[in-house]
Amino acid sequence: MRRVRALLARIAGIFTRHRADDDLRDELQAHLDMEIAENIRRGMDPVAARRQALLASGGLTQAVEAVRDQRGLPWIEHVAADVRYALRALRRSPAFTTVVVITLALGIGANTAIFSVVHGVLLKPLPHQGGDRLVYLRHSADGPGGENVLFSVPEVRDLRGGAPSLAGIAEYCPWTVTYQANEGAVRIDVGLVTGNFFEIMGLSPLLGRLTRPSDDGPGVPPVMVLTHEYWTKRFGGDSGVVGTQLLLDGSSVTVIGILQPAPFFPNRMDALLNMVISPHHLSALMVEGRTHRMTEVVARLAPGAGVEQAETEVAAVHARMQSDFTEAYDPGSHYRVAVIPFKEALGERARLTLWLLMGAAAFVMIISAASVANLTLMRGVRREHELVVRAALGAGVRRLRRLLLVENLLLAFLGAVLGVVIAVGGVGLLTSLAERYSPRASEIRLDAIVLGFTVALAGSVALLLSFLASLPKEGGFASWILAGAHRLTARLGRHRLQRGLVVVQVAVSVVLLAGAGLLTRTMMRLADVSTGLRTEEVLTLQVSILTPTQLLSDPGADAWAKERYDRMRDEVAALPGVVDVGLGSPTPLRSSFVQLDVKAEGGVLAAGEATPRAELRTANPDFFRAAGIPILEGRPFATTDQWDAGMVVILNQTLADRLFPGEDPLGKRVAWTGDVLRFTPISGEWRTVVGVAGNTQDGGLDAEPRPVMFMPFAQMLAIGGGLVIRADSNVAGLKTAVTRVVRRIAPAAPIENVMTVAQIKDQSVAPRRLNAALIASFGGLAVVIAAVGIAGVLAFSVSARTGEIGIRMSLGADRGRVQRMILREGGGLLAVGLVLGVAGSLLGAGLIRGLLFGVAPHDPATFIGVAVLMAAIGIVACWIPAHRAARIDPAITMRSQ
């Protein structure tokens, strides 16, 4: 209590200083007067009495100082004085301050922005209750499309019974439904979930309720929970939507609640529904079919259980499944289950890119800190005179050190503030980048932890800078003062530090440039990849007239839908400028979700060889011509290839090579195969190969072409449909007219992905372009800072050596020789930096192998290009101060010495 009171009094004391000082002086004077009077009373003469009293007082000024220290909080007052002083000093050198603040702001801004993404997407704890106990189970197999084959209901049942370290298993089936909104039909991505899903995931409702076990099974009303993202995007966060009914796939579904914000894997979800919306999911086929794998699985670890233990148990269950049901697990495909912490699974696509960006940002920070350090060192030399004067006036080394620290903290703080402003701008751009890689992009924000990171960064830079300045040891100032030095320049040790910093800047710039070069080449290579289509003047769109449920439950639906597709084709073909219209699904350059095992008649698999798998695509006779996909052998489909005619297929080149290596596939017979056919409307009868089509880059420009088997649009149920439209020019201009036609013929069908081939291609290249652009801008920034750094250090060296150069010139050195001398000094630094940078990049390039395409990590062209570019910029940076040195006039220099 007493302490608190005293502290408050002292804080108040800071503000009442002047009045209190007057009061104190009066009091001390009174004391002195009384003492003098007493001395006189004792018989001293007035002069002696006064002298004696003053001696006894111990010094009035010292007393005032001592009382002042007791009155306020001297520490705070000193700091305030330091801040005032530092502000004054910085204002006196505006150029220095501006350059330092901007340089720091760029580094701090880049780091803050990218750290906010890394933190939001990779590091932050999941929003799920106990999210660190959630694990994602990935079922995978060899071969195309085998990365994630999902689980079937019987498999989930086995896992549930056999792995005690999994306390609960949440399942969700990704599914799309057609939502009949007021303004037209849209497709939404939903998850069909069981009643315990949210409890196991640890998710709570924001509004309303979530599904519960009573929502399971047939004969219950369909209900849906909107994800926070979709609710905000589609309904503007209107709480009135809870309790209303939406028309999904023709049934009324009640919105029972809004889910808290939470990421889904592998893709975003718009809503979560109970199973009753899809009779298929409740059918015996689904519930009993071991190969009918449509379910994603996230499990919660039991208390005390670890990921490794769970993985061991799951592997044991899986091994038992494989031996009990050999027909469901083709041994050649090596089915396996991985148990991955859910947070890692959510971050896996983003991880490499983000750490690369974080690394690049860290490099920018190193360069900007090195550059600022150099500037500070140079300024420090110019300030030595001032420091000596302050020391002579009684400032101790500690006080000076504190003063420098305050100054640097102030600079770093200003840099941080500006950096955060830059980061605020950058986060928007980075979020749109992260959205391509991570379902957690909406969690990116500049929160307290990110700002804490910023403050820590700025603080460490300030500390670093303060301890770079070389002050003498306590008491060592005497020698400085005695030396009367007003320029203690060119002390070798410090100079070496400056040169070292320049070398670091050059080396780090080279590393960043090399990274930028490799990524730019990747992007260019990717843009050069042929899509497999002969032209980009092609417009594609997808329109699903039937939902899977309608298709599976209504026998007449298929013919009805095909009639509409044909009408669309005819009417679009009649539009002006349209050359060809094809029908098929999926449209070119989009991957197919249907991948099935295939076999060739008479073909025998080698022992342990995986059963070949192919994507199923449909096409009508004009499809290949409209899309510009070449028919390499045989013929395209004909109008006669109908249900009642012989079953025919066209293979793409990859599948033809896989099934019939070295043979002519035409006339051979192939069939879909595998247990899973039982759950599909696709028959396993033999089909005759009538043609071979060229490969197309359906899985993205950087993916290997997948094996594809085309079936005639007329010989397959209309599980989806799309139009492929070729025009003589400006195909993008047809979008509105085509959409209008489609909307009129199928008003209830959602229209998706209305894009030209050029746009699809661009979409595939875009993330890489953004990557390359970001790293390249970091590289560019680094090079500029480094070039300014070299020029600055050389200019400083020239000004420190003015006298020496003057002497050299007066002794006969000509201008060229002086210029060469300075160039040599800079060139040496540049060369060392280049060598270190190239060596470092060669070592580090392997780390980003996964982000490269068509370029080796040690691509010689890139490295040579980067080295030449850096050398050229560096030489220009050296040339400016060298030129200045050569123009030194010896006469003037000698006189001023």
Place this chain on the structure above:
Amino acid sequence: MAKKSDVKQGTLALMILGTLEVLGPLHGYGIARRIEETSKNRLKLNYGTLYPALLKLEQEGCVTTEWRRSENNRRAKFYALTAAGRKQLAREAREWHATADLIAAFLAPRRESP
């Protein structure tokens, strides 16, 4: 600093409070004289020691101050003990006695048993 003997901050506060209790409200000079006399001039207080201590006591609420005329009709700042100051004095005196007794117990019978 006093040459003869350094005064510890804590003990000086105790001496000041003791002086004010005995003599009533008093100015800085009077306090200094009294402490020096009581110590038989073994303690010498300079201003830089005395006045920060007085200020500290004021900040802690142990004393109040008032400008008044002194006995010699001079204007001086008088320090007076508050209730809190009296309590503080009592507590510190008790602690001091306890400590002194304790130390005395260790120092006095130097060799009691062989």
